[in-house]
Amino acid sequence: MKREKELSPEDKMGELVSLCKRRGFVFQSSEIYGGLTGFWDYGPLGVILKKKICDHWWESLVYRRDDIVGLDSSIIAHPKVWEASGHVECFHDLMVDCKECKKRFRTDQVSGDKCPECGGELTTPRQFNLMFQTHVGPSSDTQSLSYLRPETAQSIFTNFKNILASSRQKLPFGVAQIGKAFRNEVTPRNFIFRSREFDQMEMEYFINAQESKRWFDYWVQDRFNWYMELGIKKEKLRLRPHSKDELAHYARECVDVEYNFPFGWQELEGIADRGDFDLKQHINCSKKDLTYYDDETKERFIPAVIETSAGVDRTFLTVLVDAFHVEELENGEVRNLLSLNPKLAPVEVAVFPLVKKLREPTIKLERELKKEFKTFYDEKGAIGRLYRRQDEIGTPYCITFDFQSLEDNAVTVRDRDTMLQDRVPIEKLKDYLGERLK
Ligand code: ATP
Numbered sequence: 001m002k003r004e005k006e007l008s009p010e011d012k013m014g015e016l017v018s019l020c021k022r023r024g025f026v027f028q029s030s031e032i033y034g035g036l037t038g039f040w041d042y043g044p045l046g047v048i049l050k051k052k053i054c055d056h057w058w059e060s061l062v063y064r065r066d067d068i069v070g071l072d073s074s075i076i077a078h079p080k081v082w083e084a085s086g087h088v089e090c091f092h093d094l095m096v097d098c099k100e101c102k103k104r105f106r107t108d109q110v111s112g113d114k115c116p117e118c119g120g121e122l123t124t125p126r127q128f129n130l131m132f133q134t135h136v137g138p139s140s141d142t143q144s145l146s147y148l149r150p151e152t153a154q155s156i157f158t159n160f161k162n163i164l165a166s167s168r169q170k171l172p173f174g175v176a177q178i179g180k181a182f183r184n185e186v187t188p189r190n191f192i193f194r195s196r197e198f199d200q201m202e203m204e205y206f207i208n209a210q211e212s213k214r215w216f217d218y219w220v221q222d223r224f225n226w227y228m229e230l231g232i233k234k235e236k237l238r239l240r241p242h243s244k245d246e247l248a249h250y251a252r253e254c255v256d257v258e259y260n261f262p263f264g265w266q267e268l269e270g271i272a273d274r275g276d277f278d279l280k281q282h283i284n285c286s287k288k289d290l291t292y293y294d295d296e297t298k299e300r301f302i303p304a305v306i307e308t309s310a311g312v313d314r315t316f317l318t319v320l321v322d323a324f325h326v327e328e329l330e331n332g333e334v335r336n337l338l339s340l341n342p343k344l345a346p347v348e349v350a351v352f353p354l355v356k357k358l359r360e361p362t363i364k365l366e367r368e369l370k371k372e373f374k375t376f377y378d379e380k381g382a383i384g385r386l387y388r389r390q391d392e393i394g395t396p397y398c399i400t401f402d403f404q405s406l407e408d409n410a411v412t413v414r415d416r417d418t419m420l421q422d423r424v425p426i427e428k429l430k431d432y433l434g435e436r437l438k
Pocket residue numbers: 183185192193194195196197198200267268269270309310311312313314
């Protein structure tokens with residue numbers, strides 16, 4: 001028997017952050033120099049989980065459909081892109097500084113005119129642009145000023161004609177992209193939830209404006225379902241439509257997918273009906289023709305677009321928060337458990353010898369399984385401890401090779417969630433695991 005250990009929201013986040021560091025999911029960037037606020041590094045296990053999340057997105061949008069193609073564009077684009085998109089003029093947060101402790105806060109995150117940290121007096125609100133600036137080429141003047149992209153989507157619009165011409169897509173069709181985005185967030189917080197460098201998974205679905213409502217509803221549902229496919233608990237997810245006064249100036253409708261984190265309901269993804277705003281802006285600024293010709297109706301027009309914009313790091317955090325438990329076992333032991341969807345587990349099968357003497361045949365078995373599964377061999381510790389280590393990183397199955405295995409050619413397979421054990425013939429092992437993991 002086992003019992004879920006109740007943790008306060010702060011303790012749950014604290015335990016998870018410490019697990020991420022201890023087991024190699026996420027490290028603070030530049031830690032040996034004291035860290036850099038808002039930047040994170042993904043360690044050996046984290047990088048696998050992150051890639052699996054991206055692959056799952058890419059597969060569901062690009063590989064399994066005919067109407068969406070991919071793009072991988074540069075992080076730095078012509079500065080005019082960000083003038084046309086409105087980011088140079090509008091991508092600001094209203095900020096206040098504390099006159100005492102000099103800390104800076106987003107105006108919408110403080111109530112009253114006293115510093116939330118030290119009680120000092122705050123300055124009047126000022127605008128603060130969130131784009132990181134850099135210079136392209138040897139001179140650092142206003143001519144060479146450029147920006148690290150604050151979102152991946154704009155290059156989809158600037159490449160609209162290229163993609164149309166090269167992929168022979170017809171409306172409705174989409175363009176998907178995964179990549180880095182940078183925002184000089186004033187108050188990075190909640191671990192990797194809000195950082196200054198992050199990855200986005202964005203898709204622009206081009207349509208005839210008359211079909212906006214239908215496609216908007218379709219994408220809201222499709223994207224909500226995607227999080228459930230990842231194994232996220234349905235009751236922790238919700239859709240939140242933006243109110244009229246919350247909508248960005250270009251958006252006609254917007255719904256956020258939100259998750260109930262230990263620090264409250266927060267946005268994972270926005271689905272927005274952007275009308276023809278972006279293509280129109282780039283037509284006006286570049287003076288290039290970004291219209292679409294419909295050869296059935298013989299009409300030329302600017303397509304409208306439904307955007308789905310998700311964060312990889314926020315999904316990563318959601319997957320971990322949703323899967324993380326601490327359990328009290330009957331024998332008084334406590335185990336940390338990541339009940340990850342097996343598809344996402346960084347290690348799928350761990351293989352141990354009961355004693356080190358059985359190393360040779362165990363490694364042979366592990367090598368064989370490695371051809372099909374992400375495996376990990378460990379012999380450093382008693383079996384109970386080896387199990388605990390794998391439970392904590394979400395490994396769905398642990399296999400133990402014991403003395404009897406030498407005689408009956410079977411091994412013990414232990415299930416992470418139920419902790420129940422099965423005796424499985426080695427020749428049936430790949431099928432047994434395949435059925436449960438794939
Ligand atoms: P927020 O209101 O939380 O700042 P936003 O509405 O500005 O987010 P969008 O511009 O819609 O976010 O970006 C799309 C997605 O990119 C977000 O839903 C989120 O998953 C991700 N994202 C945006 N900013 C960050 C950040 N600073 N750190 C991590 N992910 C982010």
